[in-house]
Amino acid sequence: MSADGSSSTAAVAERLVAPVARTSDGAVRRGWRRARRRPPALVGAAVVLLFTALAIGAPWISIANPIKTDWGQIRKAPSWAHPFGTDDLGRDVLSRVVWGTRVSMQAGVFAILLAIAIGVPVGLAAGYYRGAVDQVIMRLTDAWLSFPFLILAIGLVTILGPSLTNATVAIGLGATPTYLRLTRGLVLSTKEEDFVQGARALGAGDPRLMARHILPNIWSALVVQATVSIPGAIIAEAILSFLGLGVQPPTPSWGTMLNTAQQFLESAPWMAWWPGLAIFFLALSFNLAGDGVRDLLDPRDY
Amino acid sequence: MVDFLVHRVLISVVTLIVISLIVFTGVRMIPGDPARVMGGTDADSAGLEEIRQKYGLNDPIVVQYLRWVGLAIRGDLGESIRTRESVVHTVARKLPITMELAFLAVLVALAIAIPAGIFSAVRRNTIWDLVANTVSLCGISIPSFWLGIMLILLFAVRLGWLPASGFVPFWQQPFGNLQRMLMPAFVLGAGLAAVLMRQTRNSMIEVLSADYIRTAYSKGLARRVVIFRHAIRNGLIPVVTILGLQMGALMGGAVVTEQIFVVPGFGRLIVEAVFTRDYPLVQGVVLITASSYVLINLLVDASYSLLNPRIRIRGAAGER
Secondary structure (H helix, E strand, O other), X not given: OHHHHOOOHHHHHHXXXXXXXXXXXXXXXXXXXXXXXXXXXXXXXXXXXXXXXXXXHHHHHOOOOOOOXXXXXOOOOOOOOOOOOEOOOOOEHHHHHHHHHHHHHHHHHHHHHHHHHHHHXXXXXXXXXXXXXXXXXXXXXXXXXXXXXXXXXXXXXXXXXXXXXXXXXXXXXXXXXHHHHHHHHXXXXXXXXXXXXXXXXXXXXXXXXXXXXXXXXXXXXXHHHHHHHHHHHHHHHHHHHHOOOOOOOOOOOHHHHHHHHHHXXXXXXXXXXXXXXXXXXXXXXXXXXXXXXXXXXXXXXX | OHHHHHHHHXXXXXXXXXXXXXXXXXXHOOOOOHHHHHHOOOOOHHHHHHHHHHHOOOOOXXXXXXXXXXXXXXXXXXXXXXXXXXHHHHHXXXXXXXXXXXXXXXXXXXXXXXXXXXXXXXXXXXXXXXHHHHHHHHHHHOOHHHHHHHHHHHHHHHOOOOOOOOOXXXXXXXHHHHHHHHHHHHHHHHHXXXXXXXXXXHHHHHHHXXXXXXXXXXXXXXXXXXXXXXXXXXXXXXXXXXXXXXXXXXXXXXXXXXXXXXXXXXXXXXXXXXXXXXXXXXXXXXXXXXXXXXXXXXXXXXXXXXXXXXXXXXXXXXXX
């Protein structure tokens, strides 16, 4: 931060005069300055935004109908009309990859939201109240963690039946223990901080302490964890769909596309390239962006 | 240490009980009448009643649970609906194949991750470190099943060097077995290698800045000796723990890998069981997988406390 240290005294004075009004603006600018120092993270974030735009805008962007079959265009190599080629039913692979973004983003984001929605409150309660509640919750979490994620998802899908929603629920439940443990650990250390003890001394009740004093302080760690676990969830959805346990045809999804592609590796290898590349780039971008978010939210680096 | 182990074993037992409860409840949540599921679609009402009597489905749920656990402990997990073979036998037949795959995958992962992790820790912030980190980041981001498909495309379809799929037992054709296991083991090991490499790097960096390493340097030891005799011993301890915790991911990964390379192991078994709605088989496989995960990690912790005096002493002091 030496570059900022040399900024003029006028700027310092200005900040002193109007501290409140400038706070949020300053935070944004400071964030941007730090982000700019990390080009990989910026590229990652940009690609994530691009995929998000694709997911939302699929109906307007797609050049062809992703589920329209064309018997005259079966397994055609990439060309001007079909830049990514066509699949075994003559459907446009580019269009299917674009629509597949929707499924993947949806599954990844909602699964992690579910994990947060369950894991954070329960972890908060466990860490805050300790005692028997904590013991019971932690033993349940241990047991839950012993089911390898995919085995758990397979078990749940067996019970619930294969669909995108059920796959998302299975992935979310699989990721829940991570958030529960993380929250609990953070709460355990934050609870002992002076400002929390101070607020308690001033008469703040449990709900207020948790919501106003503890949660805002552990939030950034949770956001970082979310950024790095979304790519895992996206890959997980692709795996479940690949195994036939997720999205059902004819809805285009990267996993199901790869499943079909595997049967035509000799005659139509392009069917296997694009969906896999899409998963790879999206996951990589999330991971790069996640590293950036981690730096950005790290309070030690002010 | 005994205290630590006893505590650890008790926790594992509680975890196993909770696991059995989850699996038992899970199977009960399957929509439909279990008797109908077991009897198939052409069973009449008398047949269904007979099944209910035979399996005690009319008993209170607690009695049913206790009976199920009692049988499970004695190694009876029922029989597959489809093949009528006992679940334990079916699993025992398939498990060695998956264990071979997992073992080879761990070898591959360690062979890549440990040297790469140590190297990039020692050469921290050089171009080599950057390369190693980039490869590791890609390894985490690449979906293993797509990597498998791409390898088949390259080595089997294009180059024709390796068979795309299939399996022969090791004791029949050792070379043919390894030849067919090469790609699956690499695919399954790659993701693990990426995780382990990061862990090795971080923990080596931490160890290399420790006081005793500086002491070792200052008494004139060669860099090679310091790294390989002093740093590695402590640096690799966390890697072992991570390896234990990654066993779950490895078992999950085996399911997908076996699916792609048509390896007739445990993973293919469970996917087939799901599609044929073979509930006792799914139940048995899930129970066995979760229990073995608990036991593996218990063993990792136990070996840990034997190897690491700090844990040994802390355990003896009664701390947790």
